Amino acid sequence: MANQFRAVGHVLVSSPEEADLVIVNTCAVTGKALSDSRKAIRRAGRLGGKDIIATGCWASLEPQNVITQPHVVKIVPNEHKEKLVTQVLNLDENAFDELPVLRKPLPGRHFRTRAFIKVQDGCDNHCTYCVTRVARGPSLSCSIEDVIVDIKSAIDGGTKEVVLSGVHLGSWGQNLKPQKGLIDLIQAILNNTSIIRLRLSSLEPWDLNADFFDLWKDSRMCKHLHLPLQSGSDHILRRMARKTTQESYARIVNSARAVSPEIAITTDMIVGFPGESEADFFQSVQFVKQLEFAGGHVFVYSPRPGTPASQYAGQIDSQIKKQRSAIMRDVFAKLNVRYRKINFGIPRQVLWESANLISSGEWGLSGLSSNYIRVETNASSNLWNEISLVRLEEVTPKGVKGMIIQEKV
Numbered sequence: 280m281a282n283q284f285r286a287v288g289h290v291l292v293s294s295p296e297e298a299d300l301v302i303v304n305t306c307a308v309t310g311k312a313l314s315d316s317r318k319a320i321r322r323a324g325r326l327g328g329k330d331i332i333a334t335g336c337w338a339s340l341e342p343q344n345v346i347t348q349p350h351v352v353k354i355v356p357n358e359h360k361e362k363l364v365t366q367v368l369n370l371d372e373n374a375f376d377e378l379p380v381l382r383k384p385l386p387g388r389h390f391r392t393r394a395f396i397k398v399q400d401g402c403d404n405h406c407t408y409c410v411t412r413v414a415r416g417p418s419l420s421c422s423i424e425d426v427i428v429d430i431k432s433a434i435d436g437g438t439k440e441v442v443l444s445g446v447h448l449g450s451w452g453q454n455l456k457p458q459k460g461l462i463d464l465i466q467a468i469l470n471n472t473s474i475i476r477l478r479l480s481s482l483e484p485w486d487l488n489a490d491f492f493d494l495w496k497d498s499r500m501c502k503h504l505h506l507p508l509q510s511g512s513d514h515i516l517r518r519m520a521r522k523t524t525q526e527s528y529a530r531i532v533n534s535a536r537a538v539s540p541e542i543a544i545t546t547d548m549i550v551g552f553p554g555e556s557e558a559d560f561f562q563s564v565q566f567v568k569q570l571e572f573a574g575g576h577v578f579v580y581s582p583r584p585g586t587p588a589s590q591y592a593g594q595i596d597s598q599i600k601k602q603r604s605a606i607m608r609d610v611f612a613k614l615n616v617r618y619r620k621i622n623f624g625i626p627r628q629v630l631w632e633s634a635n636l637i638s639s640g641e642w643g644l645s646g647l648s649s650n651y652i653r654v655e656t657n658a659s660s661n662l663w664n665e666i667s668l669v670r671l672e673e674v675t676p677k678g679v680k681g682m683i684i685q686e687k688v
């Protein structure tokens with residue numbers, strides 16, 4: 280949307296009070312995400328945003344609530360989101376088909392060095408807690424040609440790392456004729472673009488097989504896999520209608536590590552799902568420890584209207600959910616520190632995403648390694664958007680302090 284506005288002469292600004300129009304892309308994946316979306320709308324209004332357009336999942340699921348928020352003048356549901364800019368500007372709906380996409384860094388505190396390219400939307404699975412599926416509809420994929428055009432324009436704009444994203448990225452290509460798979464897309468990107476680093480966002484474990492990891496023989500593939508597990512108890516996984524088990528999940532993790540031992544495997548967990556007994560919960564904790572994840576996000580289950588699980592018996596008391604969340608977060612925090620430490624001494628390539636002038640001739644840099652470790656260092660020059668070879672040395676609150684061995688690789 281930002282790129283389309285800019286393509287026809289509008290200017291992106293970094294604060295709502297400077298803006299003629301504010302667009303808030305809302306989320307509803309959990310009760311907290313919904314509340315954050317509401318806060319984002321209110322904050323934009325409070326900070327001087329005059330007219331606000333709300334789009335995304337909360338706006339699609341509860342338009343009657345969203346339209347009553349201060350300064351909201353229009354709701355654009357997900358099914359019209361792709362045409363939001365043409366609608367707002369009264370342009371022909373194909374107006375952007377011929378215009379180049381301008382993926383230059385967006386204004387803000389930190390310019391973007393990584394481009395998130397959405398290649399898929401929607402989902403055909405039926406996880407019983409998931410409202411995203413209800414809000415986004417069936418799985419749809421962008422064509423290989425369109426993705427490559429998008430990535431090439433990101434490269435022209437200076438992007439060094441592309442992150443492929445989608446609601447159910449692993450289903451990319453299944454609705455295309457002839458049908459294709461995510462491997463085909465990734466191979467096409469690696470063969471037809473000069474992207475330096477390619478990262479995959481979230482992948483469902485059942486979408487992968489051992490052959491998939493052959494892709495990591497190409498060093499441009501970031502050594503990072505995010506595989507949502509959600510529960511380590513087979514009983515709860517069945518109630519969630521997740522198409523995986525402890526055994527099949529562990530098998531996929533082992534296959535990935537066989538090809539790339541240093542790969543960072545991260546995950547998502549839901550705690551307090553209806554019917555989750557103490558034994559189920561501690562089985563999850565044990566499984567997370569056993570798999571030695573590099574890190575993970577913990578979500579407290581919140582019943583989402585319109586989903587089967589919201590009607591399930593055995594809803595868990597909110598105090599117990601909080602306690603379980605604290606225990607699980609602690610486990611991930613310790614595993615994350617462990618993963619950071621086992622990388623000490625090993626030179627890693629780091630893409631610097633932010634550079635702040637600390638004093639004359641001294642820059643504070645922060646960036647991500649290919650295997651998803653947040654690295655900080657001080658340098659004598661501004662290396663923003665450069666990739667350096669860095670030796671990781673010391674745990675910091677957010678990541679690791681490193682020493683630059685080679686400024687530009």
Ligand code: SF4
Nearest residue numbers: 402404405406409412
């Ligand atoms: S895979 Fe499950 S959790 Fe993910 S979007 Fe689809 S239904 Fe929702």
